[in-house]
Amino acid sequence: MDRISAMPKAILHNILARLPDKEAARTSALSKTWRDTWYSFPNLSVHWGYFFTEDDVPLGKSHRLGKSHRFSGLDNLIDYVTKRLLRLHDQGLPLEEFKLNLGDLVDPTLVTFHLDQWIRIASEIGVKVLELDLSSDYGKWDLALCAIEAKSLTKLHLGKGIRIGQEFLKHSMKLSSVKMLSLTGVLFAHEWIIEHFISHCPLAEHLSMDHCYVYNHLSSEVPLESLFLHGLRKLKEVDLQGIQEVHIDSPNLVNLCYAPLDFNAPFKLNFDSCTSLRSLILMHLQTIANVDKWFLELFSKHPFLERVEIFAYSMSERIDISSAQLKVLKLTHCSNLKEVNIDAPNLLSFSYDCADKPVISFMRSSDLLKVRVVTDVDFEHFYSLRESIWNIPQKILASLSLFIKRTFPGYGYGRVTELQVSSIPPSIKHLEVTLDPDSDHKFLYGRLMNYLLSSCFPETISFIYGGGNTFIEFFYEMLMGSEKEECYCCSSSDPKCWWHALKIVNISCSFMTNQNIDFKDMLDVWPVSSVEKVTFRLEL
Template identity: 35%
Template sequence: MDRISDLPKIILHDILSRLPHKDVARTSILSKAWHETWSTFPILVFDGFGRGIHLPLKDKGKPLKIQHHRRKVNAFLNSVDRTLVRFHHHGFAIKEFSLSMMFFHPQFMPHHVDRWMKIVSQSNDSIKVLKLELDVTDHRFGFGPFSVDKYYYLPPDVLKAKLITKLELSGIIRVDKLFVNHRIRFSMLQILSLSKVYLGHEQALDDLISGCPMIEDLTLEYCFGLENVKIHDLPKLKSVKVSGPRVVDVDVPSLEFLHIGNRDLQLPCNINIDKCRNLKVLLLGFVSSVFVSNQWLLETFNKFPFLERLELDSCVTSESIKISSFRLKVLSIECCHEMKEAQINAPNLESFRYFGTNINVPAISFVNCSDQLEFDAVFSIHSCLDLERFRVFLHNIEPRNVMTSLALGMVNGSPIASNEDVLQNVPVKIKQLILRVGEETQEVCVLLIKALFWSFRPAIVSLKLRLCSKMFVKVSLEKLKWKDEEDGCCSSSNKMKCLLVA
């Protein structure tokens, strides 16, 4: 007996809100009651890419492919239209609206989006979440040429959504005129994310956040016209992610999470975050103005006494660094080419991740490390030289009893297969081995598996299905059967688990 269908609609909507969007749509075929529940569900998600509306580059000059693509685009536009008109006609509430169009054309489609924004913004003052992503990845395929400078202007109707708590804008969207020429009052806004949108200048951002005193989470990624970011007078702000600007000035004592990044080290980025005394997480990527030396590390941990997580990605470092912190729990060092030695004194460290490069192989040692420390190392091996550097890296880990997870990318398996002795007697304990291996012959796969598994004897082996050849997966499964074999990898004294990871 179906008792769930008899529950009040508000409860059924709550059940649907906890399901993935695709599963929500599937519930409409369960029964008439569920179809009615789905048809009034106040969370609307329209994802063009998720519906397969994408024309690959290889089909650029194929008229039939272009025509089929246009039909799919028109069907998508009509679907959004019908749904929103139905909600508006019956007075149904819209609590969340998400629209993603990677095929947006600024000449033919703005009037559609304008109409949708008007309906959504006036939906019984119920809209809480608004996500809008517009991009032009398909602009060359079937719509004719246009200038990418023609951004979509966010309409004033959006300002009517007074109770909105989350606003995410991404892609070719202009907000400069709206935010400068109108008084912004999003008094309930808690999450604001602007990615690749056109801001024009810093005043647009100042005008926006000045009317949003309740913001807790702020993301600004490569927004056009935003060279200087100054964030202040936001007493609730906990998290900030900024990418692209040349100056970042954050004066928010309540801040706990800060991520600053750029696309490359050639762009200078001056940072002033000294007043963020309660910072717990600091992530830096491609920040050329920061030279990670022992002095910088010492000052950083003194400035931010509550810092628990530090991640350095493609930063400039001194050859030898010493990291000493009692509070530090998570540490990540990725693609820091200058570093040749790292001494880590963090007794409460729970996770350390090192993403290796083919340039330097640092000696990493842990002082007073915890028994719970998880050490993850990631390497790509292209040649015998990379293999030798990898062996040196493993031998340089101190102390030897640190449990390590390895993620290896084998562009060509023959370097290990033909040099099995290179990895013999590896001094560290390998808890998990994660592999991605390209196309190989069965003979090479067998040699590679024996070399890796016998050298490391991991407790768990994970194979990246999308990045491993079918041959390697097949041979791995044959060698990792759960049975006793005197001369196999999985003897009774050394059983392994094999996981297939999508």
């Protein structure tokens, strides 16, 4: 007996909701029960890729000329969506979600009638989530007024290919239930419409805007330059991309993510009144004058700030960060930095991903703090790398990721041979090394590993490597071979450096599923032309 099909329809709908959209749709071919279940399923998610591919679309723009020139894949999509919506409407069934993605291949003006009809039906049967992505370069679809009459809407996402005209200024909006509003690449007839549109979502908790556009006085599409958000007392999360000037007055805002349109031009970002802010992510910003003062004021104006992430930022040479509340700090591609001083007794996670290697100091730190450092390095800069690692307290350095630049024989070796190690270096949980050395230079390999293992003792070390298996074989033999490499930094009369006592506990790799593989078996099946990852777990 098919006991699953005999289950109540609510349970069958729950099963469909847990499947990917395409797989859920295929269940309609199983039986009449499943077909009826699918057609009464309150979620309608349609992606153009389910009905046609780029090869199915007529060349050029011929499919814009009319129905006789329209390709069958689009007709099938239109027929499917219309039938699904009409069946729900005629049976008095609700619609929880309606998601439509037409891709870049379809001119939305070709299906204007159907889009208007679908939005009207969805609004009438109480759609709660409406997501429209037309993403077309051929034309724009004027958002139907009925879209703002759906009192049931809790989430509204509008993507590219959609235009919002001036008639929305005069029409009564009924978006009083919308909690999530997302606008991506939408074209507005005027800047005023944007704030008017947003202000009619008084319960909005999440707002996202990504590179939206307006008409200028020449009726050309230009990027939105400024945005003023005020009166949204429920607003908790804001993500704004591609706007040069932003003013936010939302005292209950918790999360803010911002990136300007022009990365190299001055920007304005005012969120001083957002005193409840807990998370701040800033991307692609030009240098702020007196960045030290900016950081000091940031934490004094926002006393609850727990997470700060700065991405692609031109810093001053030194920054001082002091906060009793800060728990997560992430600096990525921040140029010019030479010194970072952190006084954050409750900091739990610090991540630094930059080409520059500043001296990082912790005035006060939590016993639970974990530090992750990601950087580029070549032999000439190994000294500064080692100094940076040794400066970080041993108990908090959790992982180190290095990209080893190709170094040619004779370049930078003199400084490496000066290294003397008198004690075991700081222990870290994981060392990840991405490298592409010349497979013929074992002279390079020996100095590379000697320096790395003299700078830090990793519990695990991973190599991401695209140069065959020569280096991996060298590393294995260096630690496990009967005659290990002479240490380049010790005289022949001295005892071996500590790292000669390292043992390999087990090995894993990206192209074999075994947790503890045989090394020679791995070499035998090593892919010739792909980048692979091999991990060694070590112990003293």
